[in-house]
Amino acid sequence: MSLDGIVTRAIVKELKDTLLGGRIDKIYQHEKDEILLNIYSKGKNNKLIISASSNNPRIYLTDHTISNPSTPPMFCMLLRKHLTRGTILNIEQFFMDRVVFIDISSIDELGLPSEKRLLVEIMGRHSNIILIDKTSGKIIDSIKRVSHDMSRIRQVLPGIKYEYPQIGNKLDPLDLNENQFHGLLNKSSNNAKIYKFFYTNYLGLSPLISKEICFISEIDIDRPVGSLTFEERKSLFNSFSSIIQNIKESKFNPVLIKNTYGDNYLSFHALDINQFGNENKIYLDSISEVLDKYYIRNDTLDRISQKSQSIKKSIQTKLDRSLNKLSKQKNELLESQDRKKYKVYADLISANIYRIEKGVGEVELENFYTETMEKIKIPLDKKYSPAKNAQRYYKKYSKLKNAHSLLLSQIPETKEEIDYLENVLNSIDNCTELIELDEIKEELIKEGYLKGKIKKRKKKDPISKPYHYISSDDFHIYVGKNNKQNDYLTLRFAHKEDLWLHVQNMPGSHVIVKGENKDIPGTTLEQAAILAAYYSKGKVSTNVPVDYTKRKNVKKPKKAKTGMVIYENFNTIFVTPSRKQVEEMEKVDE
Numbered sequence: 001m002s003l004d005g006i007v008t009r010a011i012v013k014e015l016k017d018t019l020l021g022g023r024i025d026k027i028y029q030h031e032k033d034e035i036l037l038n039i040y041s042k043g044k045n046n047k048l049i050i051s052a053s054s055n056n057p058r059i060y061l062t063d064h065t066i067s068n069p070s071t072p073p074m075f076c077m078l079l080r081k082h083l084t085r086g087t088i089l090n091i092e093q094f095f096m097d098r099v100v101f102i103d104i105s106s107i108d109e110l111g112l113p114s115e116k117r118l119l120v121e122i123m124g125r126h127s128n129i130i131l132i133d134k135t136s137g138k139i140i141d142s143i144k145r146v147s148h149d150m151s152r153i154r155q156v157l158p159g160i161k162y163e164y165p166q167i168g169n170k171l172d173p174l175d176l177n178e179n180q181f182h183g184l185l186n187k188s189s190n191n192a193k194i195y196k197f198f199y200t201n202y203l204g205l206s207p208l209i210s211k212e213i214c215f216i217s218e219i220d221i222d223r224p225v226g227s228l229t230f231e232e233r234k235s236l237f238n239s240f241s242s243i244i245q246n247i248k249e250s251k252f253n254p255v256l257i258k259n260t261y262g263d264n265y266l267s268f269h270a271l272d273i274n275q276f277g278n279e280n281k282i283y284l285d286s287i288s289e290v291l292d293k294y295y296i297r298n299d300t301l302d303r304i305s306q307k308s309q310s311i312k313k314s315i316q317t318k319l320d321r322s323l324n325k326l327s328k329q330k331n332e333l334l335e336s337q338d339r340k341k342y343k344v345y346a347d348l349i350s351a352n353i354y355r356i357e358k359g360v361g362e363v364e365l366e367n368f369y370t371e372t373m374e375k376i377k378i379p380l381d382k383k384y385s386p387a388k389n390a391q392r393y394y395k396k397y398s399k400l401k402n403a404h405s406l407l408l409s410q411i412p413e414t415k416e417e418i419d420y421l422e423n424v425l426n427s428i429d430n431c432t433e434l435i436e437l438d439e440i441k442e443e444l445i446k447e448g449y450l451k452g453k454i455k456k457r458k459k460k461d462p463i464s465k466p467y468h469y470i471s472s473d474d475f476h477i478y479v480g481k482n483n484k485q486n487d488y489l490t491l492r493f494a495h496k497e498d499l500w501l502h503v504q505n506m507p508g509s510h511v512i513v514k515g516e517n518k519d520i521p522g523t524t525l526e527q528a529a530i531l532a533a534y535y536s537k538g539k540v541s542t543n544v545p546v547d548y549t550k551r552k553n554v555k556k557p558k559k560a561k562t563g564m565v566i567y568e569n570f571n572t573i574f575v576t577p578s579r580k581q582v583e584e585m586e587k588v589d590e
Contacts, residue, residue, distance in 0.1 A: 002267045003058055003122060003291075005096035005204015010252045010270035010287040011060055012093045012100055018046060018061065024086045024104065028068045029076035033143060035129060036066055039088065050120050050129055052143050056299040057127035059100055059120050061288040064296055067462065075129075075143050082106060082116055082131060082140065089115070094164055096172055096204030098122035103134060116140070121165060132162045170203040176244050181237050190226025197225055198240070208267055213239045215275040246271060254290040256282040260579075264301055268294045304431050311441060311450070312428055318449060319421040326414045333407045339400035344369055345378045346393035349386055356386040419507070420561045421449075426507035426537055427482035427563075436464045439484045443562050468588040469531065471524040476514040479531050483563025486510040487556075490565060496552035499525070501532040504545040504572060508536025510563075512551070526575060527585060534577035542576045 022041025029035045034051040049062045072080070086106030093100055100120040108114040115134040121127055130142040139162050146156040154163060171180070184201050198210035214221045216239040219232055228236070246252075252270045258280040259266040266280070267273070268290050273281070284290050348365045349356065356363050359382050366373045380389045424440065431437050444450040466489055467479040478493070480486035490500060490510045499513035499520055511532040513520055525548065533544040549570035556565050 002206060002208050002269055002294075003098065004199075004206035004209060005093075005098055006206075006209060006247055007268075007270045007287065007291075008093055008098045008100060008122065008204070009096065009247060010250075010254070011291075012091055013250055013252075014061070014287055015048070015059075015091045015100075015102075018042070019048070019088050019091065022046065022088050024083050024088070027076060027079045027084060028066070029073045029079075029143075030066050030068045032073070033127075035076065035079065035143070036062075036068075037083075041088070050118075051295075051299075052121070052127040052129050053299065054125040054127065055302050056295055057122040057124065058291060058295055059122070060291040060295075061286075062292045062296075064292065075141060078141050079118075079131065081109075082114075083118070086116070095167065096174060097165065097167060098204070099165060119162070123165065128156060130156060130162065137161050167203055171201060173202040173204060173240075173244050174248060176241060178237055178241075181240070182233060185225060185228070185233055188225045190224060192225045193221065194219060194223045194225055194228065194236070195221040208269060208273065209243070209271070212271075212273055212275055213243065216242075243271065252287065254284050254287045256284065256290050256293060258282065264298050265294045300433065304434060304437055307434070308428050308431065308437055311437075311444070312425060314450060315421055315424050315428075315444070319418065319425070322414055322418045322421060326411065326418060329407055329411050329414060332403060333411065336400040336404035336407065339397050339404065342393045342397040342400065344376075346390045346397065348376075348378060349380075349390040349393065353386045353390070356380075358385055416561070416564065420447075420564060422537065423483060423507040423563055424449075426509075426535075430481045430509065430535055432481065433464060435462055436481055436485075439464055440482050443483055447561055467531075467535075469527075470586040470588060471513075471527045472585075473521050473524045475516075475518075475520060475524045477524070477528050477531060478512045478514075479535055480510045480563075481535075483561075486563040490551065490554055491556060494551040496550065498551045499528065499548055500551045500554050500567070501528050501546055501548040502567075503532055503536040503538050504547050506537045508532060508538070510565075511535075525573065527581075529573045529575045530577045530581050531585070533575050534579075534582050539577060543574045544577060545572050545574055547572050 019039055019041050022039040024037055025040050025045075026038040027035065031051070031053070033053050034049065037048040037050070039046045039048055047062050048059070049066075050059045051057055083104055083106055086104040088102060089105050090103040091100065099122070102118045102120070104116050104118060106114055106116065117132045117134045119128075119130040119132065121130070128142050128144045128146070131140045132138060133140060139156060139158055139160055141158050142156045144156070145158075146154065148155055154165070185197065188197055195207065195210040195214050198213055199205040199207055211221045213236060217232070217235040219228070219236065253272045254270055255268065255273055256265055257267040257273060257276050260280060266276070270287050284293070344367065347369075348367065349363070351368070352363075352365050360380055361382050362377055362379055364375050364377050367376050380386070381392070384392065424444065427440055428437065431440070441450065441452075442454050445452045445454055464481065464485065466481060466485045469477040469479070471477055478489055480489050486509065489512050494500065494512045495515070497517070498515050501511040501513070502508055509532060511528050513524060513528045529546040529548065532546045533539070533541075536544070538544040547567070547570040549567055553569045554565050554567040
């Protein structure tokens, strides 16, 4: 992970500069593995987020408001008891490891001063938040209890003495020594990849910074250690040494790395990272700001991905069934269109019943329905008499006749269901907030696709909002992320003269361009069409057809599902969407 010992050191420095001497006013626990401390320091309210998430453990200052459960969990209550109104005395890093401890002075239940230590262990799935008594060193409790059954090496339970994580044989890079460095290289396996050498031998280094050392030295990261020349080894040490010197002097340069092929961030660090080029780099003033942007986006997307898996699986199963159903219905419709031949078979058998021998599998008879009385071959079931075969053909004709009229109404219904389910899957992919996923789940429960109860919404409950862009011509463009937002934008928000856009014949978002009684220029139309295509199933396609019309030409049929509409009097524009085009548009954060 990118949050290595170097990033931890930058975080600790920032927290010490900001929070030392501060007072803890409030404590919240909004996730089972995450807490938030409100700390008043140096005339300002600060929010410190600490997470022991298996996927995204972290600690940093955040500017975002996070919703909290109505009933605080037990660990939150315990922290409130011991730490509320406490003063932060010290913040330190354990060597160069991803372990941070915060010493807090508070008043205990007897009114006596007491010192506690809050430990934050950022160690992947073993991450934890632990409260200990500073004097005795014993654990008061932790956000994750680790029993002997879970780990024989190190238990984390109330009442036992806290032990810092073992660092093994790794060396502290802050004590970097050239002779020792070359000695370690000599002891390494000749086939070992060079970039792995750094983070397996030195504490606090991640694969990312290890690769950066190789990049600075212009040495391939996959080169085996045994292939390095003396000059290359010297170059690696010098690159490593320069990075360590920047760490010692706190010359941090917090940077975010954008993902070229996705909506998330690829990486981050406290030092400048050059291996990805300059195009995808975003420099920010503080490491907390970098982490806040990275984790607000990535952790939210990660949690959405986890929570949406079961919904997507259920909807995909229903979609597959509907697609199979449609295939069968189309085959049955084709067969039913040829139904008249079965009535002809039955009539001819009945008219010639005296000429047909029992037990034959086929008979050739003159077709009196044609002018030339051409002979046709009629298959027969040997098990039945000629009269019974005629009766079976009459029955099949009647069944297909009824099926034909039924299928003509059923096939559109099945197509509508497929369109709806595909739209739901597209909406899930467009989710950027957990509340949007909750809205989709509520919609599916309401439509009968998922089991469950719909929670009654309160006035204070947050409501999801559509994307809001401003075109290069200063027109406001709104993009729905799910069916609920689509219905809101089209049926309630948009004026009848506003422009409405949607990709043609595929799942996608409703897009509204607010006209404000002005003519909408071609550049704005194209930008809106790009957004409609980008937030659709045609996101990675070329020449995507996007239909556009005035809002007054869009209608919602009776009993139509959420987000489903019909429209008329439209034109079509073809666009090729790209992430770069969308990112270059001005986006309003509301």
